[in-house]
Structure formats: C-alpha cells, structure tokens
Amino acid sequence: MNSFELLLQQLANGLTLGAIYALIALGYTMVYGVVQLINFAHGEIFIAGAYAALTVILMLSGLALPWWAVLGLCTAGAVLGCGALGWGIERLAYRPIRRAPRLNAFITAIGMSFFLQNALMLIFGATDRQFPTLIPLVRWQLGGVTLTLIQLVIWAASGALMIGLQGLVMSTTLGKAMRATSQDLVACALLGIPVNRVIAITFMIGSMLAAVGGLLFGLYYNTINFHDGYLVGLKAFTAAVLGGIGNMPGAMVGGILLGLLEGLGAGYLSAQWKNVFAFAILVVLLLFKPRGLFGERVAERA
Amino acid sequence: MAQALLEVEGLTKRFGGVVALEDVTLRVHQGETVGLIGPNGAGKTTLFNCVTGLLRADRGAIRFGRRNPESLAGLAAHHIVQRGIARTFQNIRLFGSMSVLENVVLGTYQRTHTGLWGAALATREARQEQQWAAERAMELLELVRLQDRAEALGASLPFGLQRRLEIARALASDPVLLLLDEPAAGLNPVEKQALLALIQRIKAQGLTMVLIEHDMHVVMPISDRVVVLDYGKTIAEGSAEAIQRDARVIEAYLGVPQRGADAAR
Ligand SMILES: Nc1ncnc2c1ncn2[C@@H]1O[C@H](COP(=O)(O)OP(=O)(O)OP(=O)(O)O)[C@@H](O)[C@H]1O
Ligand SMILES: [Mg+2]
Numbered sequence A: 001m002n003s004f005e006l007l008l009q010q011l012a013n014g015l016t017l018g019a020i021y022a023l024i025a026l027g028y029t030m031v032y033g034v035v036q037l038i039n040f041a042h043g044e045i046f047i048a049g050a051y052a053a054l055t056v057i058l059m060l061s062g063l064a065l066p067w068w069a070v071l072g073l074c075t076a077g078a079v080l081g082c083g084a085l086g087w088g089i090e091r092l093a094y095r096p097i098r099r100a101p102r103l104n105a106f107i108t109a110i111g112m113s114f115f116l117q118n119a120l121m122l123i124f125g126a127t128d129r130q131f132p133t134l135i136p137l138v139r140w141q142l143g144g145v146t147l148t149l150i151q152l153v154i155w156a157a158s159g160a161l162m163i164g165l166q167g168l169v170m171s172t173t174l175g176k177a178m179r180a181t182s183q184d185l186v187a188c189a190l191l192g193i194p195v196n197r198v199i200a201i202t203f204m205i206g207s208m209l210a211a212v213g214g215l216l217f218g219l220y221y222n223t224i225n226f227h228d229g230y231l232v233g234l235k236a237f238t239a240a241v242l243g244g245i246g247n248m249p250g251a252m253v254g255g256i257l258l259g260l261l262e263g264l265g266a267g268y269l270s271a272q273w274k275n276v277f278a279f280a281i282l283v284v285l286l287l288f289k290p291r292g293l294f295g296e297r298v299a300e301r302a
Numbered sequence B: 001m002a003q004a005l006l007e008v009e010g011l012t013k014r015f016g017g018v019v020a021l022e023d024v025t026l027r028v029h030q031g032e033t034v035g036l037i038g039p040n041g042a043g044k045t046t047l048f049n050c051v052t053g054l055l056r057a058d059r060g061a062i063r064f065g066r067r068n069p070e071s072l073a074g075l076a077a078h079h080i081v082q083r084g085i086a087r088t089f090q091n092i093r094l095f096g097s098m099s100v101l102e103n104v105v106l107g108t109y110q111r112t113h114t115g116l117w118g119a120a121l122a123t124r125e126a127r128q129e130q131q132w133a134a135e136r137a138m139e140l141l142e143l144v145r146l147q148d149r150a151e152a153l154g155a156s157l158p159f160g161l162q163r164r165l166e167i168a169r170a171l172a173s174d175p176v177l178l179l180l181d182e183p184a185a186g187l188n189p190v191e192k193q194a195l196l197a198l199i200q201r202i203k204a205q206g207l208t209m210v211l212i213e214h215d216m217h218v219v220m221p222i223s224d225r226v227v228v229l230d231y232g233k234t235i236a237e238g239s240a241e242a243i244q245r246d247a248r249v250i251e252a253y254l255g256v257p258q259r260g261a262d263a264a265r
Helices: A003-035 A042-063 A067-097 A102-124 A149-171 A173-183 A185-189 A195-221 A226-243 A248-269 A271-288 B044-051 B077-083 B100-107 B115-121 B124-143 B159-171 B189-204 B216-222 B240-245 B247-254
Strands: A139-142 A145-148 B006-015 B018-028 B033-037 B059-064 B085-087 B177-181 B208-212 B225-230 B233-238
Touching: A003 A042, A003 A145, A003 A149, A003 A173, A003 A195, A003 A226, A003 A248, A042 A067, A042 A102, A042 A195, A042 A226, A067 A102, A067 A195, A102 A226, A145 A149, A149 A173, A149 A195, A149 A248, A173 A185, A173 A195, A173 B100, A173 B115, A173 B124, A185 A195, A185 B077, A195 A226, A195 B115, A226 A248, A226 A271, A248 A271, B006 B044, B018 B044, B018 B233, B033 B044, B033 B216, B044 B059, B044 B177, B044 B208, B077 B085, B085 B159, B100 B124, B100 B159, B115 B124, B124 B159, B124 B189, B159 B177, B159 B189, B189 B208, B189 B216, B208 B216, B216 B240, B225 B240, B225 B247, B233 B240, B233 B247, B240 B247
Parallel strands: B033 B208, B033 B225, B085 B177, B177 B208
Antiparallel strands: A139 A145, B006 B018, B006 B059, B225 B233
C-alpha cells in the first residue's frame, strides 16, 4: 500500500465513522435549535438504539429470515423504540422544567444521561455484547483501498436520511414549524402552532436518527457496550459544536469532518490517541471560531 | 346593547408589587374598531397578553365568541388563536431567517387540518393544503403590498415593511378579532399614512379590531371608540372626540409631552 492509498483508505474509514457521527450530531443540534438545551442523554439514546436493534435480531434469530428482512425489522424496532424513548424523555424530564433557569435543565439532562446509562447497564449488562454481522461480508479491492458493503450501506443510509431530513425541514409544514419554533416559540404559539408537539416531534426525529446511528455502529464494529453511548455521544456533540450548534447542515459537515480527522489521526499518528486528536481540533477551532464553522446564529429571543 | 364579541370583566394582573391591570372591563362588539390608549406602562400590552393566553390574569373573566361567548381562562395560546383572535407585537416578532412568504404561510397553520405528522409524511391532502396556504399567503401579501418581497428574508425587510408583514401573518389565521399593538410605532409620517390606509382596508372587510396606539393621528380616524388606560385602570371611554376633551385623559396622557418611545426606535 503506497502512501496515497493509505490516505484514501483512512479517508474511507473516516467517512464511515463521520456518517455515524453526523446522524447523532443532528439530534443534538435539532433539539438545541428548538429548546436551547444540550440533551446529554442523546448519547444514551444512540446506544439504546443499538441495543434495541440487537434485541430484535436475537428475537428473530430462530426464524431463518433473509438478512435484509432482519435488517429492516431491527431498523424498525430501533427507530420506533428510540422515538418513543426520546418522546418520553422530553415529556417526563424536560417539558416540566422548560421555563426553569438554564442550570436546572442542564442538571436534568446530565441526570437523565446517568439514569439511562445505568438502566442500560442493568438491562443489557456491563460487558461487551456481540453484534451480529447481518450484512454479507462483501469487500472490493480498488487499487490498494478496501471498501466493504457495510461501509457503502452506512454511507447510503446516512446520506439518504440527511437529504430526507433536509427536505422535511425546508419544505414541509412540520419543518417550517420547527424552524419557526427555534426562532420564537411565543410567536409560534400565537399563530396557533402547537409548539409542545413540535418540540416533542423534534426530540423523536432526533432520537430516531440516533437509533439508526446506533444500529450502523453495531453493524460496523460488531460489538457494543453501554459506555459507547457516552464516548460516541460526546464525539457527536463535538461534531455538532464544530459545525455550529443549532445549525443542521453544520452538524452534518461537522460529523463528517470529525470522522475524517479521526481517520487521519488514527492512520498517521496513533490509533490510541485519536480521541485526544478529535477534541484537540475542537478546542483549537473554538478558539478562533467560538460559534463553530457555521454557527452564525446568536440567541435572538426577547 | 348587543352581545359583545370580546368581553373582559374585572381583569386584574399583578407583577410582584406592580399592578399592571386593576379591575379592567372592556367590551368589543362585532365590526367595531376600538382604540386603546394610555401612557407608558399603563397595562395595554399586558391586557393583550392576558387575552391571547400569554399571561394568566390573577382575577377576572375573559369571554369571547359571537353567539355563545366562551371563557378563555386557562386556554393555551394556540387554542385561543383557533377561537379567532390574532395579534401583532409591539416589538416585532417575525421569523427573521425565514422568507416573507413562509412567515405568512405559518400564519395559516391553524386553518389547515393535516396536522404536523400528515405534513411530515407529505400526504396528498397535506400537499394540497400547502398549495392552498401559499396562495392564501400571496393574497395577504398583496393586501399589505409586499407581494414583490415574498422571497426575501423576514429580517432583511426595512422596519416599516416588517410591521406590515406581521399584520399579514396575523391575518393569515383568518381571525374574527385582530389585536394590533402599536403598529405605527417607529414609522415615519409617510409610512404611517400607508399603514392607516392598510388598517382602513382591513376594517372595510368587516374585521373587528383593538388598536393600541400613541399617535392620535392614527387612533382618531379609525377608532369607533377609544378606551383609556392609566396605571392599570380604565379612566375614560368614549368617542374619539369626547376622549380628546376629557380632562382626566388630558391630565394622564395628552397633557404629557410627547414621549420618547417613537424617537427611541
Ligand atoms: N412580564 C412582566 N413582568 C414584570 N412586569 C411586567 C411584565 N409585563 C409588564 N410588566 C409591567 O406591567 C406594567 C404594564 O406594562 P405594559 O407593557 O402592559 O404597559 P403598556 O401600556 O403596554 O406600555 P407601553 O406603552 O410602554 O407599551 C409596567 O409597569 C410593566 O413594567
Ligand atoms: Mg405596550
């Protein structure tokens, strides 16, 4: 493998990771957009998605279904499960304190994260769980670069979801209501828009994207642990901040960028230092662009 | 006297030690335009906030409806809009990073039926409704003479046009009663005349209005009746001419040198 091929290989790996980060980062940024809250429990929702998918796969294991049917069903299970989880968290934990000072919401979010971490540990155990491969191990050799079917699936799935989300947000009434809510919740309510429902749906959509991220993560790494929620969640949050929190295209770009940087860091520096590498980049960027790459938005609320 | 469309009775609202409204009573009849005036801090905006469900009054009743007046107490803001009350804001609250057209389209929300999920799934009905909403919004933009700016961002409009856009957005919910909170504040004399003409056009369509305004040149020609608030109390009520002659009003309000509110904007 020559050095150019190594570069391409690391970029391909990084893009895969970045696509997953981007899906999760979108949830952080969407929720922040409508309620100005960092939902620290979002990383746990992500890994809960992986566990939900695993649970469905294990339940179906005796039925000898084709792999694509299992994939479809476990996606549905993860998406519905996490959608319900996101809805429940908003309804039970965040809505009652929406008018309370910021610090209360902050602490509630951290508490929710700990609660879910422990709940997941109790339900699914503290040790690594094997995640079935599901998708056939097809690989292509392009020059010195290896691509796998699972990588293509991850790129295609996250690409399609991001395009779909962009369409939803830009051109449907729901999307308009979401954007309007993020700008002025009160004015929105006074146009007859049920802002509580808009916020709940935003949480649900963000959680559903995280669920897909969790499933893809499991398929890619073949092992999951409840701790991954914290670490991957933190990285996705970093990606959202990198792109400018509250800015959806920013979250997508931030996720991909972080994945690529990590891929390069793992390839050229040291795989063990890749986490440090990602956060160092963030710190440096924020020194020069405190609102992230695309964060032109300042709180405009009266 | 005929049944009132909006009936506010004995309304009281305190903020800590400040009594913003004290035992306020106000009746607005179908088709009427009521001018609501009073010095700074008199409680005018607070009255709108109570009627539209942004604030809960401490005491008193608010009833609304043509045939069977219904109490608005405890209703959420978005349900009050559905009953037919729309408003604008003293400090403009547009969706600045959305287009002019989108702002007005959002105003039609409560007239649509597909709901948020239907909209998300882009059902046939949802798409038809979106089409309808866009057409309706364009009509309203024509009414406020903003049809050429439909694609501009809300925040990019000059101040005077933002006020018009806010009126169009409020009209998009097809209200029975329109509450305008100082729509002429910060406008220059030419813009004020244009706004006056716009309000006349809206009035000609039979809409019932309550208009908060400091500028008598705006209030007098369009108000069928003027109500004066001072320190949270109704101190006078009557025809525009009578109000201008009322000694208490002159003392509380007209006698005061023109306030800096307009100049400040
Ligand atoms: N949310 C609030 N919290 C605390 N005090 C408030 C609040 N809203 C209004 N007030 C107070 O209530 C009083 C009435 O205010 P309000 O805004 O209703 O007056 P206004 O008649 O609209 O005045 P202006 O002509 O300046 O708009 C003022 O003393 C104001 O400071
Ligand atoms: Mg006011």
